[in-house]
Amino acid sequence: MKIWFTVLYLFLIPYIAGAQIDSSLVEQDTFVSVIHTQIVDHKIAFKSELRPLVQVPGGRAPFYTYLWDFGDGHFSTAAEPIHQYQKAGDYEVTVYAVNNYDDGRKPKRPKKKVTVNSALASLEASPSPFEESFFTSNGIFQLFKNSDAKPGEDMAVVAGVNTNGKKGKVLLLTNEKVAGLDGFVLAGQSNYYNEKTDSALQHKEINSLWANVKQSTFTKTGSPDYGIKEERAFVSPNEAIAYFSDLHTAYNSLATYEIDGSQSETQFTLINLDITEDMLVDTNAIVTITGVFIPEDGIANVHQMDVPVVKSHDPNKMSIRPARMNYRFQKKNKELTYKVQFQNDGEGDAKNIRLEMFLPGEVDLKTFRLQALYPQCDSCLTADMRGCYQYDIKEDGTLTFHFKDISLPGTGAPDITDQDSTKGFILFTVQTDKKLKNKAFKSYTNIYFDKNPPIKTNNATSRFRKVFSPLVTLGASSTFGTPTNNDIQYKFKPGVQFGVGIAPIAPYRKPYWQAELYTSTFKEEATHPLTAAEGVIQYIDENGRNTEAKYNSYTINSKKDFMTVQVPVQIRFNINSFLSTGAGVSLRADFNLKHQESITYDTENANGVNFQITLPQEVEKDKMSPIKINPFWDINVGRVYLGPALGIRVAYDVHQKASAGIYGIWRF
Known part of the structure; x- marks a missing residue:
């Protein structure tokens, strides 16, 4: 027995050891x-x-x-x-x-x-030197990150406050709702200055906090500083509550702590953020982290920090915001924000830096608007052309941005103490000139340092979120011809149809599935062949008397009203924005709502006159039909991505043979 336990233990050692490893x-x-x-x-x-x-x-x-x-x-x-x-x-x-x-x-x-x-x-x-040059944006409150956000790693954020001896509260807002993912997880925080971490603030408490703000200064940085600074005074508590509530509700996560200015005039707090692997879908995106410092005197500072999401730590990169969009709510002139970052990793200063940016064809390059740049310099169109920038659009659609006669230090220089001084960037916006198709579109930049070969950045890719599009249909259906089965001739009268469905939203040049659930109605009239037979029938004539008559043949007629429930599933393809087609099968069941049957007798009276007598018959309604599988082909004309369109569907049924429906459809 001991031998078996020994063998089992040796077999399980790799699994036990693997389970005990502290996974990161x-x-x-x-x-x-x-x-x-x-x-x-x-x-x-x-x-x-x-x-x-x-x-x-x-x-x-x-x-x-x-x-x-x-x-x-x-x-x-x-x-x-x-x-x-x-x-x-x-x-x-x-x-x-x-x-x-x-x-x-x-x-x-x-x-x-x-x-x-x-x-x-x-x-x-x-x-x-890091601390001495920390408060470049507003002198009071600022955030710093030690790296960009690489999924699966962590990031250290330093929040610095010049307290001026005042108490106050610091709030850190992460996980923008527009990004759609909770990519940052608070992993730890220092308390060198006896910072008091708050529990979750209640709605009334946070509104009271906003209401005490009299003035706010907003600054924004990337790496390095953007030079953006906006000041705002609030004339009433409600105005302050509205401003900060909008800021707060733009994020999913909030961390807060209190500081005491008596501990130190200048205080730095280190905050560790884990970056989840969910953010892999957003590499090359730009997300933001916002910090708010509200001292007891109500003069607040808001500092927002751009954080590129990356696959690797490469200082030369291109980012886009938004990286993921909602197709349903996009506008024709969609604004896109691009950031191109670069770093001189040589020993000498870079004098001329040229950025050749390749943007999607849907972008109107004439809408280029420069938001911020570093190294700071004026346009070459000004009188002083020493250390300037210029940009132009080439014939091939390339947007070129040129830093001329500047001096960007290299990381290899022996006197470099601030790594940010070796980095540069441009931040700009452009607009699309038409609605974007539901596809990913990529951009990249070739970066030229002086006469060196170009450095190609990553592809900055923006795409639409994968969401579903509900749809509603309303129309009419009819059967072709008069099918015959076992000498019984059928006539089908048109009915109405109503349905709902779901499909991926606005697929572009790729097959996609669509599932529906709809109901329709139709009427069936059946005429049986003439039957030669002799007999006697009793009926009540027009005078109300019981009468007998001999017949020599009869015909059976029936009328039925049906409601059909179908579950069509199809594969579709959008040929363009106005035409799409699809084919699939429908699971169908027919429910008999009404059933009438009569027999028409060919009779002859005592005087030898031929006439017909029609008598109703008592019949039971049919049970639900067996579930049938009907193949069909479908075409839509109109706004086939989103909005109204007209559809035609041709289907085959063993009983009805070929049938067609025309319907209106609206995709939401």
């Missing part, structure tokens, strides 16, 4: 990452040892970017920072490293406990 969103490398420290002039110098980067074959040189968390509420983005602690104690230091242009796995996140004694501590603050 993305498989990490097995390299042991460490942090090294060294005392330099009563400060601590930090250096990380991460796995060697793996260059993509034929790709650009990979590199790491860093976010250091010193464990005391201070941060740095330097590769090898030096930090001055203000208080003695034990601190846990973490480095968040992002592997750019790398073909390897996500590096492990190293941590190290450092002990600071009184000899190393200094009450004099020594902010890092």
Whole structure:
């Protein structure tokens, strides 16, 4: 018996071990990452040892970017920072490293406990260059991300507040409803300044919070800053409630915490967000994270941060917003927002940067509107042409944007301390000149740094959400000719039909399914062949007397009213926006609503005069017919994507033979 237990245990070891592995969103490398420290002039110098980067074959040189968390509420983005602690104690230091242009796995996140004694501590603050240049948008409140959103990984967001000694509340809004996915999950938050995390705010509490706001400043950044700043004063609490309620309801997720300005004049909070793999459908999209800081004096700051969703950490990329649209509600002149990002990874400054953008044919390039750019410079149409930009449309439809005589530092320069200074971007909007077809459309950019070969970005793809289109039909149907079966001649009278159905919304140049449920009515008249037979019938004549008559033949006639229930299933194809066709089969059952039958006798009276007598017969209604399978072919003419159209359907039934229906259809 022990032998069998041993064999079973050995067999199950791989499964038991696999079940005990702590699974993460993305498989990490097995390299042991460490942090090294060294005392330099009563400060601590930090250096990380991460796995060697793996260059993509034929790709650009990979590199790491860093976010250091010193464990005391201070941060740095330097590769090898030096930090001055203000208080003695034990601190846990973490480095968040992002592997750019790398073909390897996500590096492990190293941590190290450092002990600071009184000899190393200094009450004099020594902010890092990252902290000194943090509040570029409004000087009060801002968000920073250490990377773009790569599904399956996580992202560190730093929320910075210049409190001016005031208490207040910070709200973080994530998961835009327009994106359709809850791609960000709150995984953790620091509390270096005794931040008090709130539970879910009730409706009355949050409205009371909005009502206390007297003024708000809105700023927006990507990487780097957009330079967008809008100020707004509220004349009444209701106006403030309406403004912030619209902002709040645009997102699915809300995280809040309270801060106390007495803890520190400047406070930084690190928030960890897991990025779910559901966001894989939106890579190359731009989503936003919005932070709101409401101090006790009611002078609020709203900071919105654009976050590109990416498949890999590549600083040269193109993004689009919206990445997923609703076909049902689109307008003819749909506005699309594009962002092209680039980074100089050389050692010298880039002087001329040219972006050649290939946009879909549905876009009207004449509607190009520049929203923001970096490096900041004026148009070359101004008097001062030193350090300027210009754009034009080539004959092949390429939109070219040119930075001329600028100076964008390279990541390889020895004096670079701010990685954002090596990055540039343009943010612009264009409009479509007609309604878009229900298909994915792609854009990309070739980026030229000085005289170097072009760098091709990813494809920025926008597509429509996969939703269903309900439909309603109303029409009439009729049978061709007068079918005959076993010498019984049938006549069918037209009836009405009403139905509902469902199909994918507005498929473009690809087959699709459509299912319906509809009911229709029709009348059937049947005439049996003349039967030669002799007999006597009794009937009541016009005077009310019982009378007998001899007959020598008779004919049976019947009339039936039917209601039909059908479930048609078909494969359709939209030939263009005005014509579609389909074929399929319909499961059909007929229900007999009314049944009348009579017999007409050919008789002769005593005087030898021939005449006919028709007598009604008592009959039972038919039971439900067996379920039949009827093939059919269908064509629609009109607005076959959405809206009204006219349809013709030809079907075959064993009993009725060929029948046709004409109907109106409306797709919603």
